[in-house]
Amino acid sequence: MSTETLLYIILAGVVALLLALFQYNYKAKGAAKSNVLFAFLRFITLFSVLLLLINPKFDQVKYYTEKPNLVVAVDNSSSLKHLKQDDNAKIALNTITNNSALKDKFNIEVLSFGNTLNSSDSLSFSESQTNLDKVFRQLTQVYKNTISPTILVTDGNQTIGSDYQFSAKKYNQPIYPIILGDTIVYSDLQISKLNVNKYAYLKNKFPLEAIVVYSGKQAITTKFIVTKGNTTVFSKVVRLDQTNNSQILNVTLPANSVGVQSYKAQIIPLETEKNKVNNYKNFAVEVIDQKSKIAIVSSVLHPDLGALKKSIESNEQRVVEFVSPKEIVKQLNDFQLVILYQPNNLFKELISALEKQNKNKWIISGPKTDWLFLNNAISDYSFEVTSQTEDYQPNLNTNYTPFIVDDLNFESFPPLNATFGDAEFNQPFETILFKTVSGIKTEQPLLATLEISGRREAVLFGEDLWKWRARSYLNASSFIEFDNFIGKLVQYLASSKRKNRLEVDYNSFYNGSDDMIISAQFFNKNYEFEANASLVITLKNKKTGETITRPLVLKGNNYQVNLNGLASEDYDFTVKASPDNISVGGRFKIIEYNVEQQFLNADVTKLQQLATNSHGEAYFVNSYTALADNLLNDKRYQAIQKSSKSVVPLIDWYYLLFIITLSLALEWFIRKYQGLI
Numbered sequence: 148m149s150t151e152t153l154l155y156i157i158l159a160g161v162v163a164l165l166l167a168l169f170q171y172n173y174k175a176k177g178a179a180k181s182n183v184l185f186a187f188l189r190f191i192t193l194f195s196v197l198l199l200l201i202n203p204k205f206d207q208v209k210y211y212t213e214k215p216n217l218v219v220a221v222d223n224s225s226s227l228k229h230l231k232q233d234d235n236a237k238i239a240l241n242t243i244t245n246n247s248a249l250k251d252k253f254n255i256e257v258l259s260f261g262n263t264l265n266s267s268d269s270l271s272f273s274e275s276q277t278n279l280d281k282v283f284r285q286l287t288q289v290y291k292n293t294i295s296p297t298i299l300v301t302d303g304n305q306t307i308g309s310d311y312q313f314s315a316k317k318y319n320q321p322i323y324p325i326i327l328g329d330t331i332v333y334s335d336l337q338i339s340k341l342n343v344n345k346y347a348y349l350k351n352k353f354p355l356e357a358i359v360v361y362s363g364k365q366a367i368t369t370k371f372i373v374t375k376g377n378t379t380v381f382s383k384v385v386r387l388d389q390t391n392n393s394q395i396l397n398v399t400l401p402a403n404s405v406g407v408q409s410y411k412a413q414i415i416p417l418e419t420e421k422n423k424v425n426n427y428k429n430f431a432v433e434v435i436d437q438k439s440k441i442a443i444v445s446s447v448l449h450p451d452l453g454a455l456k457k458s459i460e461s462n463e464q465r466v467v468e469f470v471s472p473k474e475i476v477k478q479l480n481d482f483q484l485v486i487l488y489q490p491n492n493l494f495k496e497l498i499s500a501l502e503k504q505n506k507n508k509w510i511i512s513g514p515k516t517d518w519l520f521l522n523n524a525i526s527d528y529s530f531e532v533t534s535q536t537e538d539y540q541p542n543l544n545t546n547y548t549p550f551i552v553d554d555l556n557f558e559s560f561p562p563l564n565a566t567f568g569d570a571e572f573n574q575p576f577e578t579i580l581f582k583t584v585s586g587i588k589t590e591q592p593l594l595a596t597l598e599i600s601g602r603r604e605a606v607l608f609g610e611d612l613w614k615w616r617a618r619s620y621l622n623a624s625s626f627i628e629f630d631n632f633i634g635k636l637v638q639y640l641a642s643s644k645r646k647n648r649l650e651v652d653y654n655s656f657y658n659g660s661d662d663m664i665i666s667a668q669f670f671n672k673n674y675e676f677e678a679n680a681s682l683v684i685t686l687k688n689k690k691t692g693e694t695i696t697r698p699l700v701l702k703g704n705n706y707q708v709n710l711n712g713l714a715s716e717d718y719d720f721t722v723k724a725s726p727d728n729i730s731v732g733g734r735f736k737i738i739e740y741n742v743e744q745q746f747l748n749a750d751v752t753k754l755q756q757l758a759t760n761s762h763g764e765a766y767f768v769n770s771y772t773a774l775a776d777n778l779l780n781d782k783r784y785q786a787i788q789k790s791s792k793s794v795v796p797l798i799d800w801y802y803l804l805f806i807i808t809l810s811l812a813l814e815w816f817i818r819k820y821q822g823l824i
Contacts, residue, residue: 328749563609
């Protein structure tokens with residue numbers, strides 16, 4: 148409370164006292180004792196009212212005790228069921244959560260994890276992937292600034308993501324793994340890695356790389372074979388021992404027929420092997436008879452060129468060539484799409500040829516673009532000619548319809564550098580990304596597409612696309628999402644196929660452990676996206692004849708269905724839109740592969756190292772009873788008394804209103820009783 152406020156309170160007390168004395172000692176008539184009581188009650192009333200007018204503020208301090216958290220993260224992947232540790236996991240969880248001493252000392256929070264972290268203690272042991280790296284990154288976001296020792300109930304086997312040792316260091320909490328799984332090392336052969344391209348080209352050979360690993364002491368001789376159906380297409384004798392316990396096998400296989408070709412790579416198991424599931428891996432290759440050629444034409448050097456090539460060629464169906472503006476004119480018919488990077492006067496002959504042949508193109512502009520030339524060379528749109536530049540961030544148009552665009556968290560992307568100004572289109576166009584300037588969203592296009600007389604075109608108003616690819620990697624720990632975005636745009640531009648009212652996006656084959664998602668877009672008769680349609684997919688198992696029908700759910704600007712859990716077979720499907728009765732069919736194959744069944748033992752070494760590095764302690768599943776005592780006796784995990792200080796104005800103190808009411812009521816009642824009223 149300030150000195151000024153204190154002086155006002157003293158002054159209010161003096162004024163209230165003088166007024167009360169004036170009323171009951173100077174002017175009032177009656178008994179002296181009654182006047183003193185009346186003066187006191189009137190003083191209370193006046194002083195309280197004046198206090199409310201002054202409304203002084205007081206500091207209020209509240210004390211409370213905050214218990215440390217005890218995070219219990221349980222592995223919910225199918226590997227625990229495969230290793231027959233699912234019951235042990237449930238018993239360990241119940242033992243910890245039902246310990247009354249632990250509940251008194253900690254706030255126990257139970258989580259389960261597979262590919263992601265879930266706030267649930269319901270365990271099904273059905274997750275098809277284990278990503279401990281993502282688990283620790285998500286735990287860091289929630290518990291970084293708290294005292295939260297973490298119990299990790301797992302076998303330690305990770306199937307996807309970066310090494311979790313590094314993300315666990317950033318978590319900065321003691322970790323106590325309860326190790327589930329057999330620790331006895333058995334003799335075992337496995338195919339630890341199988342690398343093969345997704346696509347191959349007809350009458351060519353495609354490479355296959357297999358890494359065979361042996362765990363055991365005796366020297367062995369076995370055979371590596373690759374089969375297609377009942378036919379063996381490759382075989383090789385493999386010799387391994389305790390010293391030379393791994394071998395990389397490089398194979399080339401012929402691609403003799405178009406379509407999805409299924410293969411099985413197998414290392415013949417030992418008679419004494421306990422786990423024979425990891426001795427084989429199924430894989431598939433889609434054989435195609437043509438390859439899309441994309442030309443990138445530029446007269447300047449820029450990191451964007453390399454980023455574009457990497458993104459486009461991430462799909463093996465496409466190849467990128469860098470060509471000068473003069474050279475490409477003679478070989479224009481060899482390319483399905485031409486990307487013009489920051490065109491200037493050197494592109495005059497090329498743009499003329501593209502317009503004459505009505506070929507698809509993608510123009511990427513920037514500060515080095517000669518818009519004075521480009522405005523005269525093209526007629527579909529124009530741009531203000533200025534000497535100033537501006538930074539523009541992207542903002543996704545969720546109503547874009549020509550193809551499905553996933554939200555890559557574009558708002559987190561760094562800005563593109565471009566010429567300052569607005570574009571004016573003379574033809575109908577659709578915007579993929581709008582411009583955001585200094586945090587203000589605009590309706591001006593940053594990336595747009597046009598479709599005119601069978602020709603498709605895109606224009607990007609900005610350079611530094613390579614920064615977007617880098618940011619996408621930081622967001623998702625992978626280039627895949629950004630490369631898919633560029634790939635979809637290139638696929639749309641490289642094709643002249645007429646748009647259908649129902650478009651379906653799917654892969655020709657899926658691995659058994661992958662997310663199997665089929666997406667679709669449906670348009671009304673004016674080719675506007677229809678968000679109220681009813682879409683269903685009917686699948687038919689070609690082997691058993693069984694049919695399954697599932698609805699597609701609206702998500703953003705497309706409909707999706709998740710087909711996880713289907714058996715590994717060939718499927719025909721039909722997507723049907725009601726009430727227009729429009730349908731599109733296709734087929735895909737699910738390759739049998741369960742990555743969670745590739746393990747024979749718990750990863751004891753890594754879990755023990757994880758505990759040591761985090762200043763925790765590892766326990767085996769049959770000896771974790773001491774864990775509770777260690778947590779209870781560890782002085783690092785003490786309840787903390789905290790205080791919260793708040794400023795409370797007197798007007799919020801409702802007791803003062805009660806005092807005013809009481810003093811007025813008593814004064815009136817006594818005066819009434821004495822006949823003074």
